[in-house]
Amino acid sequence: MTHRSAGPEILRLIDLLAKLPGLGPRSARRAALHLLKRPDQLLTPLAAALADAAEKVVACRECGNFDTVDPCSICTAAGRDDAVICAVEQVGDLWAMERSGVFRGRYHVLGGVLSALDGVGPDDLNLSGLIARALRPEVREVILALNATVEGQTTVHYIADRLAGVDVVVTRLAHGVPVGGELDHLDDGTIAAAMASRR
Amino acid sequence: MAEWTDRGVALGLRRFGETQAILDVFTRNRGRARGLVHGGASRKRRSVLQPGNTLQLVWRARLADDLGHFAQAEPETERSARHLMDSLALSALTSVASLLNDALPEGEAKPGLFDATETLLDVLGDVDVWPALFVRWELGLLTALGYGLDLSRCALSGATDGLTHVSPRSGRAVRADAAAEWLDRLLPLPGFLVSNAASADGEAVGQGFRLTGWFLERRLFGDLNKPVPEPRDLMIDRLERAGRLSFPAGADSPDEE
Numbered sequence: 001m002t003h004r005s006a007g008p009e010i011l012r013l014i015d016l017l018a019k020l021p022g023l024g025p026r027s028a029r030r031a032a033l034h035l036l037k038r039p040d041q042l043l044t045p046l047a048a049a050l051a052d053a054a055e056k057v058v059a060c061r062e063c064g065n066f067d068t069v070d071p072c073s074i075c076t077a078a079g080r081d082d083a084v085i086c087a088v089e090q091v092g093d094l095w096a097m098e099r100s101g102v103f104r105g106r107y108h109v110l111g112g113v114l115s116a117l118d119g120v121g122p123d124d125l126n127l128s129g130l131i132a133r134a135l136r137p138e139v140r141e142v143i144l145a146l147n148a149t150v151e152g153q154t155t156v157h158y159i160a161d162r163l164a165g166v167d168v169v170v171t172r173l174a175h176g177v178p179v180g181g182e183l184d185h186l187d188d189g190t191i192a193a194a195m196a197s198r199r
Numbered sequence: 200m201a202e203w204t205d206r207g208v209a210l211g212l213r214r215f216g217e218t219q220a221i222l223d224v225f226t227r228n229r230g231r232a233r234g235l236v237h238g239g240a241s242r243k244r245r246s247v248l249q250p251g252n253t254l255q256l257v258w259r260a261r262l263a264d265d266l267g268h269f270a271q272a273e274p275e276t277e278r279s280a281r282h283l284m285d286s287l288a289l290s291a292l293t294s295v296a297s298l299l300n301d302a303l304p305e306g307e308a309k310p311g312l313f314d315a316t317e318t319l320l321d322v323l324g325d326v327d328v329w330p331a332l333f334v335r336w337e338l339g340l341l342t343a344l345g346y347g348l349d350l351s352r353c354a355l356s357g358a359t360d361g362l363t364h365v366s367p368r369s370g371r372a373v374r375a376d377a378a379a380e381w382l383d384r385l386l387p388l389p390g391f392l393v394s395n396a397a398s399a400d401g402e403a404v405g406q407g408f409r410l411t412g413w414f415l416e417r418r419l420f421g422d423l424n425k426p427v428p429e430p431r432d433l434m435i436d437r438l439e440r441a442g443r444l445s446f447p448a449g450a451d452s453p454d455e456e
Binding site for chain 2: 021022116117118121148149150153154157158160161175187188189190192193196197
């Protein structure tokens, strides 16, 4: 199917699908065709789900997570540890931490990392919210779960500096050999980080 | 087809689309350069392309002025991972990368500055050494870009010893006894910048950063109509809090007039 052989509604659908991560124009056409062939099973429910999400999903004013309630269900969940806040770069990182099931505290989404190249400074991140939360008497630890990149770790050091006067323990994720990783196949940087973090 | 091979220090990496990245590098023989890295957004490739690492590069494009792509970007020296846990070293590494990225014109070879940059990056693990070297490197950056200071002799008396200050207007060194009536308008010149025997203690390093900072801000970046990159301020602030440099009370920068 070429663009010329389709009506404007279909072209709009293809153009919008092509903007999604992992999809280009070709795969967007395939996805659109797949939806159009199954209007009852896929197209209509998907349209309803999208409309529902657009109407109800908001960023949590407490932590920055996406949810249909504000504060989000993680912030209001009973049984989670209020004493520990895990700061992450993006909502996707929060979801990754939740999938692992190893953390039962609260989260804080920064919305990015410091980047001189991209002109992202401290004021562009949700830092004031993190500091305000860290000042609460029940908070004892802030975990900085940011990427092991120069920008991610620059942000870690910056936040650690900002929290220096606050009565909380600031920790970070370990760097080193991934589970299932073989030394022979690791880059020099990872081996160096693993050696520096050995215990 | 345009193609070149060179060594280069990675300055910055930004994601481009799903799988690619745009890499900025400072190469030895071609100065600052930029190109696409296919697969550069992957976890494995990103670790290699972090700022501060020296890479062996092969760049190709249809025309020399095109964005082009790095057909090869293999690690030669991986420095960034070594300094991720060291806030002082990481702040210096980030400062070097952002100063070069913001100040260097594209495609102008600066081999002397490249060699000095590698030397500086190689000693970032030793905080007793690198702050003073960083000041010298900034002097080299100013010189390489046409804003060099003349610290060889006194602008007033011609003497080559006893130099104590620098004119903020001309960038030339002077002796305190020859410029006594203007001392409050001059920038102190730390001894370690004119003599290897002089001490590079915290106060001298502070004076050095104040001196280079003045010319970076008012001259180099002033002419580029850009602010001095923020990572430099963060690095100096962090050094000061770590007790690695100090600024005398009341040591504000002099007015230009």
